[in-house]
Amino acid sequence: MAEPVLTVRDVARQFGGLKAVDGVSLELFAGEIHAVIGPNGAGKTTLINLLSGDLAPTAGSIRFGGREITGAAPERIARLGIGRSYQRVNVFAGFSAFENCRLAAQARLGHGLGLLRQARDVRTLDKAAEAALARVRLEHGERIAGTLSHGEQRQLEIAMTLATAPRALLLDEPLAGMGAEESERMTALIAELGRDHAVLLVEHDMDAVFRIAHTLTVMVDGKVLESGAPEAIRASAAVQEAYLGSDEAAP
C-alpha cells in the first residue's frame, strides 16, 4: 500500500483535567475518505484542530508527507497542503465568492497585498480561484458571499480550501444545517474530492458517512474505540453501545 499522506501517532490534548483527545493514532491516504465519527464530546473537532495546527497537541506526533508537523502553526500547516473547513461558516460575507477564493489562494502563496506586484501572480490567483469555484460547481462567482444560501456558503468554504491546493482536506461537519437536497449535493462533492485528496471527514449524518467513507474511526471520550471498514464498524457491538448507551447507567 502507498505511504500515508498523514500519520497521526498517539496524539493527545489535555484541557486542565480533561483529556479531550487521549492517544489517538490514524493514517490518512491519498484517494481515501476517512470518516471520524462518535457521540458528542468524543473529541472529533479537537482532533481536527490538532491536525490543522489550531491547537498544539500535549503529546504524540503528526507527520504530513514525511515531514514532522507536530505543533506547527496553522499557516504553515495550510501552506504545506492541509486544508480545513470549520463547523460554522467562515467566509468574508462582504466579498464576492470569487474574491473569497482568491484571498484564500493568496494566503497560501504567502503574498501580502502590498507585495503583489507581478501581473503573472494575479493571473495565477485568478485561475486558482476560478478552478476552485468550478470544482465545487458554484456558479456566478461574482455573487456576494453574504447573500448565498447556507448550502452555497458551505460549498464556497470548500472552494476556498481547494484554492489553496491542498493534498489533505479536514472537513468538520460539512453537512451540518443542510436541507436534504443541499446535503445530497455536498455528499456527492465530498465523494468526488476524495478521489484525488486525502479526506478526513467528521460528520454526524450516518447515511452520508456510510455511503462515501472508505475507512471509519470511532472516537469515544477522546480515544479510538474502533477503526476499520464501514461493514466492520457497523457490526461492532461496542460501537452500537457507544451510540445508543447502555442500561448500566439506569438508576
Place this chain on the structure above:
Amino acid sequence: MIDVYEPEPALIDARGLHTFYGASHILHGVDFAVGRGETVALLGRNGMGKTTLLRSLLGLTPPRHGNVRINGVDMTGAPPHRVAREGLALVPEGRGIFAKLTVREHLQLAARLGRHGRMDWTLDRVLDTFPRLAERLHQSGALLSGGEQQMLTIGRALMTNPDLIILDEATEGLSPRLAKEIWAIIRRLRESRIASVIVDKNFAVLSALADHAVLLVKGRVAFAGEPARLKADPALLRRHLGV
C-alpha cells in the same frame, strides 16, 4: 346548563411547527405534545432540530408557522417569561450557573409559586433531594463540578414549582457515576408527577424511563410513540441514532 366533562388540556400541544434561523428552515411541520406528568424522550442526532424545537416551544425562537398551546392556551410566539409562568422550566445545555452567586443564592433567587399557587418545592425539599448541594450551600457556582452544576440547575428549576422540566443534554459531559445520579433524580421527578422532556444520548436508559418518545430527523418527526416500539425497530434505531 349541561355539565360537559372537559379533560384537562395537554401541558404542551404544538402543531405544524416551522422554525427558521434566518433563511435556514430548521423545523418542517413538527407536532409535539406532552401530557400532564408525562416523561417524553426527545431523540435525534446532532443538528436534527431538538434544541430548535425546545426553543420554539419556550418562545426563545418563535416558529414562523404552526402553533404552540400550553395548558390549552395559544402561546405561539409569547415571550419566554410568559411561557415560564405557565409552569415550564428549562435546564439548558449550557447550564447557566453564575460564578458570583452561592448555591443557596441560586436556589433562593429562583423560588416561585407554581401555577395555582402551588408550593411543593421549597429550599429544604430541594436540598433533601440533592444532598450534594446541601454540602456546598455556601460555595460559589464557579467551584462546582459539572455534575453539581447540573444538579443545581435542576434544583433551581424545581424551585419554580414547575409542571414540566425540560432537560437539554441531561447527562452530557458527566462521569458515568454522576450520570447515574442524574438519572435517579429524573426518575424521582417522574414519581412526583412532574412532566419532563429529556434530551440525552443514552437511548438505552432514556427509553426505559420515558412514557413517550419523539425522534427528529432533519427537522421532521421520524417516529412518535412508545419507546418500546422504537426499541423493537433496530433498523430505524440504527439509521437515526446508532451506526
